[in-house]
Amino acid sequence: MVTGTAAPMLEMRGITKYFGGLCAVSAVDLDLMPGEALAIVGDNGAGKSTLIKVLTGVFEPDEGEIRLDGKPVSIASRRDARALGIEAVYQNLGLVDTLDAPGNVFLGHELKRPVLGIPFLDNRRMAREAARVLQENVGIELPNLREPALHLSGGQRQAVAIARAIYSTDLRVLVMDEPTAALGPEETRNTLALMQRLKAQGIALIVISHNLEHVFAVADRVMVMRGGRRVGLRTTANSTKQEVLGLIVAALDEPVAA
């Protein structure tokens, strides 16, 4: 899938992010090919979530630049990221517990219907569309669409978060932060299958996971982070879980990247 000649669709160059004195991400480079699944692995606090939050407009980097199709882009807000086709399912899923599934799926980009020229929320169409996306694209049917997210199971919550991310028609990059962490075996299988389907549609994936089994099942390449730095990059076809694990825990060191 990854050939040396293809131009990356997304490039992050020298991304650095400080929280006060703490350097959470330090001069990290990341390339993403069209239709590729890139896994990011690393210990807790390695900077994985921070890096992808820079990409999705939650944090502004202190240094570095992001290019899409070779052109530099500025991603200063979630809206900017969305406009570029970059969506995310965050580690804590980012659902509002007191809103129902359609409310969450469309939060921040509600469907509207003008009544007397005033754009009112089209709750009925949002409910229909949410049910459709959940069923057709995520493969789940909620027993009661009006249920607040608080009462949904872990898998259902995740389905809602994914539905929100993939609803956008011009989705190009989907970031998933620990998508299988809270899931049972069947839900995990569904999620991995969904990732394969998205890949087949040409959508590039960035997947953060602690589960190397899943990483090797879906990812084309795996990037290892430690202490905010990129300490390794492997093609899954030419690597092993042992090797990647070694990079994560610093048993193997890679002088070039570190």
Add this chain to the structure above:
Amino acid sequence: MSVAAPTVDGARPRQRGLPWPQRYVNVLGPLVMIVGLSLFMAVVHPPYFRISNLMIILQDASLYMVLAMGMTLVITGRGIDLSVGAIAALSAVVMAMLIKDLGVSVGIGMAAAVLVGLACGTANGLVITRLHVPDLIATLSMDLVFRGIALVLAAGVVLSQFPEPIPFLGRGRVLDIVPMPALIGLVVLAIGWILYHYTPLGRYAIAIGGDPEAAMLAGIDVRRHKIYQYMLMGGLAGLTGILLTGRLNAIQATSGMGLTLHTIAAVVVGGTSLFGGRGSMVGSLVGVLLLSMVVNALVNLRLDFFWQQVAAGVIIIASVGFYSSLQAGPGTLGRRLAGLAGRVQARA
């Protein structure tokens, strides 16, 4: 956070919809009390149900209806506005002085009242979002500021005798029966219901109150929407100032002292959660009506004014306790809510 135990059979409903009493509990709680109170009054004091007395109840409830609309949105957005009484007084004083001292036309005077309210609300929103002062502290302090400005402006004078339509708006009777301010209050709450369910204003108040972090991750400009909520609240307090002036056809800087806490109490009784993310305009209407009915009943029973305070506090605790005991979730939340509501009222 509810994380399901791993299931082998995939997406399986863990729980169907809430059973019906819990779904409507915010309205049901106070409604049950209204019925109970009505039965009690029917036995003890039947004149309570004379049309004239019912209209007095509506008249009394009207200002709280207007304020409750904004307060429902603000509290749903995990905020609180303790300055609405002062905003109403300041708006009314500015309007009164424009009309009486400067000879401005009544229409412009009324517009000024609403504008002053909007400005005060904007100031609240800015202090909260830009200076990062917690809502409670910010509006408590701004209450002093607004009340202080009103006192400086009016300097202890009572301004009275305003031209129509101010008295009509504040105490007029439509068809010689229905209090005009109550109609205004009902229209305001109906608009509030639409805002809450059918516009981003309401939807984002739920989102921000339910989970500010998630709202931000969804691309919502949390600060801007908090400012909108307080602006609306302020504008409605300005409108309340007009009605307050018209009610006695007089206004002074110390008017409207008890408005704030009574409004918050009614909204909380109506099931809007002080923890944010959940609210109800219909519940607020029922809450406002319940409190006004109780106060009126106590007056009819010739109970001392101070007993009215005690009764109001008991009602809040009883109703909040009632629905939070029915509500799913940890019992501690219900207890904390009841405790907080009790404390809010205790200061009234």
